[in-house]
Amino acid sequence: MQHRQTTNTRRNVNDYLSRKAKEISPYAAGAQPKAGGVIKLNTNENPYPPSPEAMRAMADFNAAALRLYPRPDGGVFKTAAANVHNLPESYVFCGNGSDEVLGFAFDAFFDGNIMFPDITYSFYPVWADLFGISYNLLPLGDDFTIPVDRLKADGIVLANPNAPTGIALTLSEVEQVLKQNENAVVIVDEAYAAFGAQSAAPLVNDYPNLLVVNTLSKSHSLAGLRAGYALGQPHLIGGLERIKDSFNSYPVDSVAQAVAAAALNDTAYTNETAARIVATRERTTAALAKLGFNVLPSKTNFVFATRKKIPAADLQAYLETQNIYVRRWDKPRISEYLRISIGTDAQMDALIDAIKSFISSPV
Amino acid sequence: MQHRQTTNTRRNVNDYLSRKAKEISPYAAGAQPKAGGVIKLNTNENPYPPSPEAMRAMADFNAAALRLYPRPDGGVFKTAAANVHNLPESYVFCGNGSDEVLGFAFDAFFDGNIMFPDITYSFYPVWADLFGISYNLLPLGDDFTIPVDRLKADGIVLANPNAPTGIALTLSEVEQVLKQNENAVVIVDEAYAAFGAQSAAPLVNDYPNLLVVNTLSKSHSLAGLRAGYALGQPHLIGGLERIKDSFNSYPVDSVAQAVAAAALNDTAYTNETAARIVATRERTTAALAKLGFNVLPSKTNFVFATRKKIPAADLQAYLETQNIYVRRWDKPRISEYLRISIGTDAQMDALIDAIKSFISSPV
Numbered sequence: 001m002q003h004r005q006t007t008n009t010r011r012n013v014n015d016y017l018s019r020k021a022k023e024i025s026p027y028a029a030g031a032q033p034k035a036g037g038v039i040k041l042n043t044n045e046n047p048y049p050p051s052p053e054a055m056r057a058m059a060d061f062n063a064a065a066l067r068l069y070p071r072p073d074g075g076v077f078k079t080a081a082a083n084v085h086n087l088p089e090s091y092v093f094c095g096n097g098s099d100e101v102l103g104f105a106f107d108a109f110f111d112g113n114i115m116f117p118d119i120t121y122s123f124y125p126v127w128a129d130l131f132g133i134s135y136n137l138l139p140l141g142d143d144f145t146i147p148v149d150r151l152k153a154d155g156i157v158l159a160n161p162n163a164p165t166g167i168a169l170t171l172s173e174v175e176q177v178l179k180q181n182e183n184a185v186v187i188v189d190e191a192y193a194a195f196g197a198q199s200a201a202p203l204v205n206d207y208p209n210l211l212v213v214n215t216l217s218k219s220h221s222l223a224g225l226r227a228g229y230a231l232g233q234p235h236l237i238g239g240l241e242r243i244k245d246s247f248n249s250y251p252v253d254s255v256a257q258a259v260a261a262a263a264l265n266d267t268a269y270t271n272e273t274a275a276r277i278v279a280t281r282e283r284t285t286a287a288l289a290k291l292g293f294n295v296l297p298s299k300t301n302f303v304f305a306t307r308k309k310i311p312a313a314d315l316q317a318y319l320e321t322q323n324i325y326v327r328r329w330d331k332p333r334i335s336e337y338l339r340i341s342i343g344t345d346a347q348m349d350a351l352i353d354a355i356k357s358f359i360s361s362p363v
Numbered sequence: 364m365q366h367r368q369t370t371n372t373r374r375n376v377n378d379y380l381s382r383k384a385k386e387i388s389p390y391a392a393g394a395q396p397k398a399g400g401v402i403k404l405n406t407n408e409n410p411y412p413p414s415p416e417a418m419r420a421m422a423d424f425n426a427a428a429l430r431l432y433p434r435p436d437g438g439v440f441k442t443a444a445a446n447v448h449n450l451p452e453s454y455v456f457c458g459n460g461s462d463e464v465l466g467f468a469f470d471a472f473f474d475g476n477i478m479f480p481d482i483t484y485s486f487y488p489v490w491a492d493l494f495g496i497s498y499n500l501l502p503l504g505d506d507f508t509i510p511v512d513r514l515k516a517d518g519i520v521l522a523n524p525n526a527p528t529g530i531a532l533t534l535s536e537v538e539q540v541l542k543q544n545e546n547a548v549v550i551v552d553e554a555y556a557a558f559g560a561q562s563a564a565p566l567v568n569d570y571p572n573l574l575v576v577n578t579l580s581k582s583h584s585l586a587g588l589r590a591g592y593a594l595g596q597p598h599l600i601g602g603l604e605r606i607k608d609s610f611n612s613y614p615v616d617s618v619a620q621a622v623a624a625a626a627l628n629d630t631a632y633t634n635e636t637a638a639r640i641v642a643t644r645e646r647t648t649a650a651l652a653k654l655g656f657n658v659l660p661s662k663t664n665f666v667f668a669t670r671k672k673i674p675a676a677d678l679q680a681y682l683e684t685q686n687i688y689v690r691r692w693d694k695p696r697i698s699e700y701l702r703i704s705i706g707t708d709a710q711m712d713a714l715i716d717a718i719k720s721f722i723s724s725p726v
Contacts, residue, residue, distance in 0.1 A: 013598035026608030058426040066587040224429035224617035235376035245389030254587035
């Protein structure tokens, strides 16, 4: 009689995964503590609520309309992004957060031999691995700036301002990268540009190799809505659409389309809250400097800071005991830095007080 | 003096696309006519509004919370799906519509040599191409049923009920597929199961190779929200999470999490509206049969029908002139069929009247 194994013991359960699923190292997002009452300075969320216009669009949304599929191209969200940047709609692609847009862009424009800095948004190497795209890392200089002259490859990805350093390139430096890579697509990820960098969006008309990627997560206080978009000439937008239509026909839901459009159109509110965050950032930078920190020059809604004689991991752990969350990467060159999102003035005062307590406490 | 070409004329703009973006044939979703007043029977949307509980969750949603990132795992949506299916949360994966969930599943479980029917959801071959997965098509029988005995490969994808035929397998047939492929993951796509098929969800505990994929688009009238989920043992859910975390950390926005949870929990409303649609389907099937149509036996919210001597393309075109949209594929064996979504009784009466007019009109 033949022995029949049960399905449950037949093999190691991990054998059911594809090679890719077994081998890839996923991106690790910042912690989302479930408890209330924390000061959450670890994922660069905006401390202010979304625009009153966005709140109104949410309240006015007709939920009965959800029975129908959304516009596959982002609908009013796409229209608003085009209007804000004074570009035709054919220059805009909308996605389920800028992470999805960036993922599609890697797949749509890169076959291999791409380049990005060694210290930058740590999702870039993950997308490259996910889509089987070879890449070279360009080491940042000692001052954490990008050696722009050396940025040459078959595809370029730039966060501007860079993360987690917060340092921005000038528009002429971005233009240099576009010119020295005119046969390659250059993705400029402007997740943080609203807080002080020069956007490359006005260059889109002149450079057929430029894709500017934006998100409403930080500048528009809509991290929970998942709304991102790209700006580029129609051949690049068409490439993104081909990948999108091979993955998910309707990536942006109807609510997100309506709320994102309202938020984008309220440029006054966005500018006002960004200005408040910039003011708080400068105050925080001065306070940290006074406590002996070296703070990189940030054009974002976070600061990247280190202090001699204080192990960053210890300070991070202490801050968590005070219900203050900041982020740290255990990676070469930056493991002694903390990335601190800019919250309200009151939150940053609490952070500074906690750091003072840590510094002055007997070991 | 060296001649310098402008970037705009340097090369063909399509050269900026990756090989994949150039070569892939994207999925084509049903048309979304912009004009109002149409009878839209072309994308299997539910004619009834979402559950009152879902509408209330939408109205009660605190838009100020959108400044924070959503729960990366779907939060209350995941909890509700687990409760509805009486499974632990570790058996549930939530995504931005079941299309995203299915795309992740192809990438997470398949390396190649997979199999699905030749006539089925036409997104399956697109995902296979997108992720570089080789596949074999299993021809349906003359009656459009799946020859279950021949469904053997290194990965299986089954829509149950199948689309666009509407024909369902029994649970014991699904179990046969699981048993004869115990070393391969079997994805059972149950987008339409609420309208009459037996769900394979109760088999999840017994089969480590089973992934059941579901969507709230049809059964819960939430196509515009983009909410889908998968059920499987934790090693499969973990594989999906590894791919998700390598693509987009937060695919389901906070609004979708809240509204999907409320809709899932209102099982009474879902069952009631599904029963109404089934009754309308049976009425419609009888009326079409009376007009000489051959209607395949449907367990879904659509019917797949053909009639001798009436070219399906002509009938479809005529219906559009009457503002009635149905769907047709110009593919072997099914080009003379129309797929007609089940709307309200009044909408289906209008459809039947229009078909009568077409049949009786002089050519």
